[in-house]
Amino acid sequence: MRWWSVANLVSNAGTWMQLTVQNLLVLQITGSAAATGLSLSVQAAPGLLVGVAGGAAVDRWPRKRTAAVSQALLGAVAFTTALLIAFDRLGLGVLMALAAVTGLIATVDGPACALLGNDLVRAEDVPSAIGVGSLVGNAGRLAGAGLAGLAVGVFGTAAAYAANGVSFLFVAAVIPFLRPVAADDPRPAPAATPDDTMTVREGLAYFARRPRLVALAGITGISAVLGRNYGLTLAVLVTGPLAGGAGDFGTVSTVLALGGIIGAVIGARLRKPSVRLVGALAAAGALLQAVAGLSPSIAVLLALVLPMAVVESVSDTAGTTVLQTAPPADMRGRVLGVWGSVRTVWGLAGPPALGLLMELAGARGALVAGGLAIAAAIGAGHLLRRRRAPEPVVTPVLAPHPALSTAA
Template sequence: MSASSSLPTSASRAAVSRSPWRSLRHRSMRWWSAANFVSNAGTWMQLTVQNLLVLQITGSAAATGLSMSVQAAPALFVSLLGGAAVDRWHRRLTVAVSQALLGAVAFTTALLVALDRIDMPALLVLAAVTGVIATVDGPACALLGNDLVPVEDVPSAIGVGSLVHSAGRLTGTALAGVTVGFLGTGAAYAANGLSFLFVAAVVPFLRPAPGAAREAVAEAPAAPARAEMSVREGLTFFVRRPRLVALAGITGISSVFGRNYGLTLAVLVTGPLAGGAGAFGTVSTVLAVGGILGAVLGARLHRPSVRTVGLLAAAGALLQVVAGLSPSLAVLLVLVLPMAVVESVSDTAGTAVLQTDPPAHLRGRVLGVWSSIGTVWGLGGPPLLGLLMEWAGARGALVAGGLLIAGSIGAGLLVRRRGGLVPVALAAKDGDVTGRSALGTAA
């Protein structure tokens, strides 16, 4: 079924098709969103207490950072293999198994904590195992959600997922303190284990909606030959696909110079604007509110393109430039809200392109490539930004970073307008997110 044939045909449903909640019309998507909320709450409950546990064991902030790096490291080295596994294996079965395995790791940690047998080497091993499983679980869960709704509802599914993530984070963080206070640290890990099992129990009952982006069960037997399921094919497709390379470039430069507000705005508020921790807390709250509003607006998108992502990222970068020149905290607060909104809408649009542009049999590997690239940005971005702040200060870093982002995106738009067919061009017309593959065999 084509994307156009799955569009609502009655006038009464026209407005629904633009609603940010339209993906929730589908029963399986409602169950999947509920399961994701429970899982996110459990995950953030565990993450909140994990740092406290490491500090309790070692008394070292450096050890806390090490445990986080060990868990993130597999995304850099194993994500390509994890993405290939997602393309090769039955989608729902993959999610159910990976969630059950993550639950087993959480229960193991809870048992070790309860028996007072936990130490730093054991925590690092468990963190590494969690990171490896996540290289499969992450893309599998993302694509499973898209499998449940029609193609035109994918942006809504992604926006709803972002809202669920935010709600789960707030809930999990709040429950962590209560749980540890009344039941102990091990109970938080056990609760996370139960949340994983809940997701695994829901998955077998999920069914794609008519016109869904991909019916994983039906397509599994007709998947491409094993020779075409290699990691290399996914990497080659990504490199030869100009719009994906452009998306990576936009997201990369924005992540390094425009998204680390926890660092740049913290220094700006507590430094030049002479605010304290409370003032930065207010800025962080406004950022969170803007992110939620942006997720709702992003969910209203119908067929976002790389050009959409680029224009939104450039707009956010220009707002960042003005924010860097803010004469007072009040002015900064006025600017922070639209900055967060634009960033969130851009993220939703970019994720929709990333998850719908590749052919169905390549999407897991494309997400694996993306995860590896994103890990490089995550690890390398803060040090680079820190060096820029050392040289130019908080204001200078915000202004220079914003101009660099906007200038790079503007240059890409000019190259495309002049007909340049280079990878950095913003190669996508609005609405064209299902174009032919750059590889002849991946149409």
């Protein structure tokens, strides 16, 4: 697990190096902000269209081999992009094609790597493993953003893609040496039944019939659409009503990342998180968001952003734990595939919805209204669930009739 965490730290740093320069690269090639948004949509589209199929593949194929091959393929795409940039052969069409290929491979790579990490620890330690993964992700994001500027400034844009390719190959090289906990279990693994076809339809049906998973999707979805896009809402708030600059927003972003790291550490101590806990934390984070929208100064905003990020990070860690542990082992890849498709919808719908809300209500109004709407929706869902829950049936214990007692 330590080696896997180191590999993921390297991989996350490489990924954020590439993401940091990707938008600038598209702008350099096309000079169009619309093309930049289109490139992101093209990369996300496979997750929407074939995410469930990717999860089914993870359930069907050996997990270590699947993760190693997908990481190697992602590395090949990154190296190809770096070479095309270096030789000035990267046009918009080729860039879009490479983005689509990356998104397609990610539909398999995402659930495969997530579940492989869980396989390396005992069942009771899975929440801690997920928390460590979240911690590594936030640390890699901070490191990658800083290294991107250094690499591009010294070696050029192609260096960020090349570094990301190296990070993928490093992960692929580590995977063969990992030993899942099941490998140490002397008991034989249960044989697959002939009826276990591992189809996409089974994954969709399983997800739809589990109220906990549907509720988790609803909580995370409304939070993603009306909140969480702080790169958009807080940027407008800082540079607009609070009259700050890029440096001030950079400070806010750093505090958000720090809160995410603290939240991941706290979340790693959860043993049996529930959907109810996820909802309560998401509602608390939404209320903090609403209060943050009323901040009179950047100093007050920073004081609110830290606990807001901590609460939401713990909520995310708890939700991920439920998602990856509640389904049976042979369904987890497909469940994560369904989740990936649903999450893609949120990712595509969130920024336009918040942009429209900010056009109508301003940055403060969007943060306040969005936060209150999230908290109200989660509260209404909790009350509705309580009303629908069946009342417990109490069977009275009757005392024996005196005559029967005497006869006995």
